[in-house]
Amino acid sequence: MATRKPSSQQPPRRPAKRTTGTTAKPSPSSASASSEAAVESPSAPALTASPTREATSSKSPTGQITAGVPGYTNVQVIEVGELPAVNMIVREGQEVRSPALNLARVDAYIDRAQPINKYELPRVIGQSVKSGIRVAKGSVVDLTLAPPNDVTLGLIKDAHLDLEAWKVPQIAFAVQQNQTILDRKPTAAELTPQEREQVIGSFVQYGITIDDEQPGLTFDNLYQVLQGARAFT
Numbered sequence: 001m002a003t004r005k006p007s008s009q010q011p012p013r014r015p016a017k018r019t020t021g022t023t024a025k026p027s028p029s030s031a032s033a034s035s036e037a038a039v040e041s042p043s044a045p046a047l048t049a050s051p052t053r054e055a056t057s058s059k060s061p062t063g064q065i066t067a068g069v070p071g072y073t074n075v076q077v078i079e080v081g082e083l084p085a086v087n088m089i090v091r092e093g094q095e096v097r098s099p100a101l102n103l104a105r106v107d108a109y110i111d112r113a114q115p116i117n118k119y120e121l122p123r124v125i126g127q128s129v130k131s132g133i134r135v136a137k138g139s140v141v142d143l144t145l146a147p148p149n150d151v152t153l154g155l156i157k158d159a160h161l162d163l164e165a166w167k168v169p170q171i172a173f174a175v176q177q178n179q180t181i182l183d184r185k186p187t188a189a190e191l192t193p194q195e196r197e198q199v200i201g202s203f204v205q206y207g208i209t210i211d212d213e214q215p216g217l218t219f220d221n222l223y224q225v226l227q228g229a230r231a232f233t
Contacts, residue, residue, distance in 0.1 A: 119148040119169045123232050125155065148232040156228035160221040162208045168232040174202040175226055175233050182230050188223035199223065 154164035
């Protein structure tokens with residue numbers, strides 16, 4: 001007589017149901033089954049707690065948490081004022097207030113405007129307080145300005161006598177020709193013989209006398225003029 005042996009295979013498990021939006025709650029009847037099948041439910045990625053650091057304000061007690069500032073500790077908020085800084089322009093002792101402009105007409109004016117000759121733009125040639133002197137905050141310093149077109153080279157200290165009557169635009173060509181030398185070497189004593197000849201060569205056709213034995217006609221006087229004119233060009 002044939003006998004049927006019990007099968008070693010377990011009965012197939014029923015797939016766990018998926019739930020959406022809620023987490024499955026265990027019940028007494030399903031407690032034993034939970035060891036065999038886990039209930040799956042979609043959820044957001046796990047969040048890890050990050051410490052909230054302190055940010056203190058001058059308007060709140062020290063140590064009070066006023067805001068979470070990630071990555072910073074002991075942030076001190078300083079009140080510097082509610083209004084932006086305002087610049088004041090004064091002309092002849094009176095404040096100059098900005099007028100309200102018709103922007104449409106301003107745009108049309110700009111379209112018609114021509115580039116300004118740089119030699120017509122005023123430059124500072126003097127001030128009421130000597131350079132290097134400290135003054136109290138709020139002190140008034142008067143500036144004297146003149147366009148380079150009106151600046152004669154005789155205003156430059158130790159200017160070459162042959163160039164005293166020249167004006168800045170007349171010597172601008174020599175400043176441009178020797179710009180590299182003027183930028184690198186403030187005094188004539190620093191020039192090499194080749195650089196000296198280059199500078200003198202700029203004035204050959206103008207009959208400028210260079211005589212290091214005659215005060216006012218030396219190469220140093222010529223170089224002083226070029227350095228001074230450079231500030232106006």
